[in-house]
Amino acid sequence: xxxxxxxxxxxxxxxxxxxxxxxxxxxxxxxxxxxxxxxxxxxxxxxxxxxxxxxxxxxxxxxxxxxxxxxxxxxxxxxxxxxxxxxxxxxxxxxxxxxxxxxxxxxxxxxxxxxxxxxxxxxxxxxxxxxxxxxxxxxxxxxxxxxxxxxxxxxxxxxxxxxxxxxxxxxxxxxxxxxxxxxxxxxxxxxxxxxxxxxxxxxxxxxxxxxxxxxxxxxxxxxxxxxxxxxxxxxxxxxxxxxxxxxxxxxxxxxxxxxxxxxxxxxxxxxxxxxxxxxxxxxxxxxxxxxxxxxxxxxxxxxxxxxxxxxxxxxxxxxxxxxxxxxxxxx
Amino acid sequence: xxxxxxxxxxxxxxxxxxxxxxxxxxxxxxxxxxxxxxxxxxxxxxxxxxxxxxxxxxxxxxxxxxxxxxxxxxxxxxxxxxxxxxxxxxxxxxxxxxxxxxxxxxxxxxxxxxxxxxxxxxxxxxxxxxxxxxxxxxxxxxxxxxxxxxxxxxxxxxxxxxxxxxxxxxxxxxxxxxxxxxxxxxxxxxxxxxxxxxxxxxxxxxxxxxxxxxxxxxxxxxxxxxxxxxxxxxxxxxxxxxxxxxxxxxxxxxxxxxxxxxxxxxxxxxxxxxxxxxxxxxxxxxxxxxxxxxxxxxxxxxxxxxxxxxxxxxxxxxxxxxxxxxxxxxxxxxxxxxxxxxxxxxxxxxxxxxxxxxxxxxxxxxxxxxxxxxxxxxxxxxxxxxxxxxxxxxxxxxxxxxxxxxxxxxxxxxxxxxxxxxxxxxxxxxxxxxxxxxxxxxxxxxxxxxxxxxxxxxxxxx
Numbered sequence: 001x002x003x004x005x006x007x008x009x010x011x012x013x014x015x016x017x018x019x020x021x022x023x024x025x026x027x028x029x030x031x032x033x034x035x036x037x038x039x040x041x042x043x044x045x046x047x048x049x050x051x052x053x054x055x056x057x058x059x060x061x062x063x064x065x066x067x068x069x070x071x072x073x074x075x076x077x078x079x080x081x082x083x084x085x086x087x088x089x090x091x092x093x094x095x096x097x098x099x100x101x102x103x104x105x106x107x108x109x110x111x112x113x114x115x116x117x118x119x120x121x122x123x124x125x126x127x128x129x130x131x132x133x134x135x136x137x138x139x140x141x142x143x144x145x146x147x148x149x150x151x152x153x154x155x156x157x158x159x160x161x162x163x164x165x166x167x168x169x170x171x172x173x174x175x176x177x178x179x180x181x182x183x184x185x186x187x188x189x190x191x192x193x194x195x196x197x198x199x200x201x202x203x204x205x206x207x208x209x210x211x212x213x214x215x216x217x218x219x220x221x222x223x224x225x226x227x228x229x230x231x232x233x234x235x236x237x238x239x240x241x242x243x244x245x246x247x248x249x250x251x252x253x254x255x256x257x258x259x260x261x262x263x264x265x266x267x268x269x270x271x272x273x274x275x276x277x278x279x280x281x282x283x284x285x286x287x288x289x290x291x292x293x294x295x296x297x298x299x300x301x302x303x304x305x306x307x308x309x310x311x312x313x314x315x316x317x318x319x320x321x322x323x324x325x326x327x328x329x330x331x
Numbered sequence: 332x333x334x335x336x337x338x339x340x341x342x343x344x345x346x347x348x349x350x351x352x353x354x355x356x357x358x359x360x361x362x363x364x365x366x367x368x369x370x371x372x373x374x375x376x377x378x379x380x381x382x383x384x385x386x387x388x389x390x391x392x393x394x395x396x397x398x399x400x401x402x403x404x405x406x407x408x409x410x411x412x413x414x415x416x417x418x419x420x421x422x423x424x425x426x427x428x429x430x431x432x433x434x435x436x437x438x439x440x441x442x443x444x445x446x447x448x449x450x451x452x453x454x455x456x457x458x459x460x461x462x463x464x465x466x467x468x469x470x471x472x473x474x475x476x477x478x479x480x481x482x483x484x485x486x487x488x489x490x491x492x493x494x495x496x497x498x499x500x501x502x503x504x505x506x507x508x509x510x511x512x513x514x515x516x517x518x519x520x521x522x523x524x525x526x527x528x529x530x531x532x533x534x535x536x537x538x539x540x541x542x543x544x545x546x547x548x549x550x551x552x553x554x555x556x557x558x559x560x561x562x563x564x565x566x567x568x569x570x571x572x573x574x575x576x577x578x579x580x581x582x583x584x585x586x587x588x589x590x591x592x593x594x595x596x597x598x599x600x601x602x603x604x605x606x607x608x609x610x611x612x613x614x615x616x617x618x619x620x621x622x623x624x625x626x627x628x629x630x631x632x633x634x635x636x637x638x639x640x641x642x643x644x645x646x647x648x649x650x651x652x653x654x655x656x657x658x659x660x661x662x663x664x665x666x667x668x669x670x671x672x673x674x675x676x677x678x679x680x681x682x683x684x685x686x687x688x689x690x691x692x693x694x695x696x697x698x699x700x701x702x703x704x705x706x707x708x709x710x711x712x713x714x715x716x717x718x719x720x721x722x723x724x725x726x727x728x729x730x731x732x733x734x735x736x737x738x739x740x741x742x743x744x745x746x747x748x749x750x751x752x753x754x755x756x757x758x759x760x761x762x763x764x765x766x767x768x769x770x771x772x773x774x775x776x777x778x779x780x781x782x783x784x785x786x787x788x789x790x791x792x793x
Contacts, residue, residue, distance in 0.1 A: 047610045047775065064614055072611035078604030082347070094339050095612035139608065 004053035006039055013039040014202045017053070021180065021195075023146075026173040028193030028210075029182040030292065032311070036202040037182040038075055041151050044180070045072055058146055068097040071145035075152045075182075077136045081125035085111070085135055088124055089142060096143035103142075110138040114164065130161050137165065141172060148172050149180045154188055166192060186292035196292065200300045210292075217295055219269040221288040225258030227281040242279055248272040260288060332620075336613040340621025345628045348592045358588070358633060384448035384516055386482035389467060391459045393489040394502075396531045397524070401485070402452045404523040410448065413519075448516055450482065457489075468507045482516070483508040485524060492531040501532065555652065570653060571740065574645075575712040578658045578739035579732050581638050583701055586670045589630025590677040590697075593622055594690060597681025606774050615771040619682075623674045630670055638662065658739040661748065665731040668755040672728065673697060675759070675766035679786065682773035689780035696783070704732035715740035725750045727758040765790060 001019040005012070014036040021027050029037050042048040043055060046063035060066040080088055089107045094100065111117055114134040119127060127135065133156060141148060150169065154162050169192060173179050183189050189196060196213060198206035206213070224243065228235035240252040240259050248267035253260050263272045269287055277285045290298070297311050348354055388405070392398040403409065455467055464486070471481045488502030489495075495502075504524055508517055533540045600606045609618055638659075645654050680693045704711075704723070711720040715737040724734035725747065734751040737743050772789040773781070781789070 042775070045611050046614070047607065067612060067614075070611065072608070074604075074607040074611065076604040076607055078600075078606070078608060080347070080600075080605055081603060091339070091343055092608070092612065095336055095609070097335075136608070140611075 001040070001044070001050075002054045004040075004043060004050045004055060006036075006043060006048060006050050012202050014043070014050075014199075017199075017202075017204055019197060019204070019207070021178060023178050024173070024176055025195055026169070026179045026181065026193050027195045027197060028189030029180055029197050029199065030186050030189045030296070031184065031199035033184050035184075035199040037184075037199055038151055039202075040199070041072075041074075041149055041180070041182055044149065045070065066147075068143065069146040071096075071140035071143065071148040073137055073140040073148075073150045073153055075155070077133060079124040079132055079135065081123065083124055084120070085116075085122055085124055085127070086120040089135065089138055092139040093142045096145075098143045106142060107138070110142060114138060114168070129156050130158060133157060134161065134165075137168065141168075145177065147178045147180070149182075151182045152184070153181065154183070154185070186296060190292050198292075198296055198299065200296075205299050206295070213292075213295060214289065217290050217298075219287050219289055220263050222261045222263065222269070222273050222276050223255055223258060223284070223286050223288045224261065224276055224279075224282050225284040227283045239279070239282070243276055246272075246275050246279075248275060255288075258284065333613065333617055336617050337621040337624065340609075340613065340618055341625035341628070344593075344596060344622050344625025348596065348626065349629050349632055354629075359636065384450070384482065384513060386449075386480055387451045387453055388482055388520065389453045389455050389470075389484045391455045391457065391464065391467070391484065391486040393457045394487050394491045394493070394531075395457050396492045397487045397527055398454050400527045400530065401524060402454075404527055405450055405452055405520070407449070410450075410519070448519075451479075455484075471507050471509055481509075482512055483520060485520065487524070487528070491528050492535060504528065570650065572712050574653050574655060575658075575715065575736050575740035576708055577641055578655060578662070579704065579708050579712075579736040581634060581641070582662065582666055582669060582732055582735050583705065584637060585630040585634035585666050586673050587630075587701065588633045589626040589628075589670055590673040592629055593626040593674050594677040594681045594694075595687065596626075597622065597678055598684060598687055598690065601682065601774060602685055610774065615774060616767050619675075619678050619767060619770045623671065623678060626674060627667070627670050631666065634662070634666055655739040657742075658735060661738055662735060664752060665735050665755065668752070668759045669731040671759040672755070672762040673700065675762040679766040679769035679773065682770040683776065683786055683789075684780045685777060693780070693783065693786075700728045701732075704729040704736070707733065708736060711736050712740055715743070721747065725754055727754050730758075731755045 001017055004014060004017040004019075006014045017036075017040060019040070029040065031037055039048060043050050044057055044063060046057075046067070055062060057063045058066040058069050063070055080091075083091070086104070086107055089110075090100075090103050093103045093106070098106075108117075108120065111120060114137065116127075116131060116134055119131065119135070124132060124135065133153075137153065140150070148169075153165060153169070157165060169179060169181065181189065181192060190210065193210060195209050196206065197204060224239070226235050226239040236254075236259065243249055243259070243261050244252045246261075248264050249261045249272065250264045251262045253262070261272070261276060263269055273285060273287055276282070293312065297308055300311065301308055390398050390401060392401075459467060468484050471484050484507045485504055486507070487504045490498065490502035491504060492501070494500070506517070506521060506524070529543075530540050533543055600609065606618075613621075642654055642659075645651060676697050680690050680697070684690045684693065707719065707723060710717070711723070711733055714720065720733060720737055724730050724737050724743075726733075730751050734743070734748065738748065768790040769786050772792060773786070776789075
């Protein structure tokens with residue numbers, strides 16, 4: 001994608017968007033709800049068409065010419081409710097150009113793989129939401145696509161199924177497929193992806209490998225926990241006061257399971273950590289590496305007019321469907 | 332454009348509609364059962380449902396010559412004999428009409444059957460006048476059989492059987508009846524009254540009624556002769572009218588069945604969000620084309636089954652010559668073109684709304700395309716060569732409905748059919764072009780349902 005722009009009425013959904021993806025990579029497209037992830041994906045899929053800019057997919061001028069080589073699991077997933085699971089998957093496979101011969105065996109193998117061996121003859125509406133999601137995942141990979149696009153694939157899944165799906169996505173990538181994985185839950189991208197593209201308000205704000213992003217983002221905090229525990233009380237206050245008095249520490253604030261010491265600018269994190277470790281009666285001391293969420297907030301803070309807390313809240317809230325509203329378009 | 336994907340979408344669309352229990356039951360079994368009920372069970376129920384009438388029939392015979400004969404003509408024995416003849420004839424008539432597939436005839440025959448009434452005939456004398464007469468007429472109320480009340484009052488004019496001095500016309504009678512009296516009983520009373528008056532008049536003039544009837548009765552038949560089969564049948568223009576109207580109804584049925592299902596399945600795919608998965612596999616145009624073609628097969632199936640049934644019925648009742656061969660030839664092309672026009676609009680509407688309820692307001696213009704020719708249908712079928720019929724049959728949108736009615740009703744010049752086909756083709760193409768644009772944009776639009784104006788903006792946007 002080069003210089004891609006898409007507007008709906010007066011709303012600019014995606015602007016000046018450049019994206020080049022290497023074959024075989026697992027790219028995380030991340031950003032809060034409404035950032036423009038789904039619109040970008042729909043343009044890649046040729047479901048929407050850009051107002052400006054260029055786009056090519058798998059060497060073709062648009063996905064229209066290469067739809068059979070692309071697997072797509074949209075954010076808003078649906079099935080034919082009255083159709084049986086086997087028939088639905090065979091239909092989707094046929095639409096993707098899979099020859100009829102052998103497709104039944106493939107469907108069976110995939111259902112076994114996602115731990116749904118008994119649903120072949122059940123109607124889709126009889127399945128739970130999580131089960132339907134697994135069926136939809138099969139529909140997106142049954143034709144062994146070269147490019148797999150997954151839009152918020154984990155939303156609505158329980159932890160067990162999340163782990164299963166994570167494994168399946170990794171398998172796809174290890175099998176040589178290019179995977180684009182969109183999510184607003186940055187931890188998920190951090191666990192899976194080797195390259196991250198961050199979008200905010202329709203514009204790309206970061207595009208790099210996860211390793212490089214981490215490497216060049218300085219460690220600015222040390223987490224520690226007093227021996228007496230991490231519940232609020234005099235012991236925690238005393239430990240905080242003690243660490244705050246150390247030279248290289250700017251501030252100490254509560255953190256999930258203890259305290260977080262913010263290292264003063266220009267201070268070597270290793271030396272700050274050593275000093276904190278010298279404090280008596282600490283059960284745990286560790287460097288706090290910035291998460292993707294911290295990095296994202298660091299980049300966009302000040303741009304959107306939202307406070308850090310509001311941004312974090314928005315990132316952690318459930319996925320909201322990026323729908324195109326009739327009135328918005330006609331505004 | 333990928334033909335195999337279009338075929339696949341069309342196949343699923345057809346299977347998910349036509350191979351369902353709902354379609355088979357609603358489209359074929361229920362109509363067949365209803366038809367059977369009309370033909371056989373209905374007449375049986377009607378026969379058994381007729382109420383037995385018990386009550387009084389008062390007579391004011393101002394002529395002084397009618398009462399006794401009238402009472403004799405309505406004696407229980409006379410009525411029973413008359414009824415036995417009629418019931419026998421009626422039952423046979425129902426049976427014959429039902430066997431020949433003439434449902435209307437069967438119903439008419441069945442409804443003429445009447446149980447034997449128990450009527451008490453009272454003579455109120457010849458001198459009842461003014462308020463006294465009106466009082467007696469008022470006594471004819473809406474009585475129930477249990478009341479044994481007055482069913483009717485027959486007043487025979489003084490000059491009913493003898494002309495008054497200097498007059499050329501005879502007088503008659505006035506029958507005052509209960510508001511809800513069985514029309515068959517009214518017919519019986521009037522028939523007997525007329526017969527008796529006619530007999531008295533004939534006797535008074537020294538002639539025989541039978542002779543007069545024989546002199547005045549001229550038998551005549553209008554027939555249609557088939558040179559191919561050498562057979563002749565009654566020339567019944569009513570049936571021709573029905574045949575041409577049925578041709579229009581068949582076209583409407585085929586078009587609306589397919590169109591309505593297309594609207595429903597499109598809305599379902601959009602609201603269940605499966606549409607985005609489909610759009611990842613084929614283009615919006617391929618999806619729309621496949622859906623339209625799939626439902627065209629559904630509409631075509633309806634057309635073949637119902638049209639075949641109607642044709643079969645005409646052959647069965649030896650009216651094969653009424654089958655409008657020209658209409659059968661032109662029905663398929665007109666069906667395809669009309670269906671494409673309506674279905675494209677239905678697909679556009681389905682893609683633009685989120686639920687069936689929202690589609691109602693957008694459906695109004697489409698329904699007008701159906702309703703206008705339907706309302707004009709009677710006039711067009713009656714006079715298929717009128718200016719109205721000729722102009723509307725070549726008009727865009729509803730032209731095909733009118734033209735097929737004209738073709739079924741009689742010979743239409745070939746050039747008029749060609750113009751109608753050309754206009755229908757242009758309309759279908761315009762409709763498809765419009766729908767393709769709306770479909771592409773509308774499928775991913777959610778929120779407030781659009782107006783037609785908004786859809787036109789989408790067309791410019793797409």
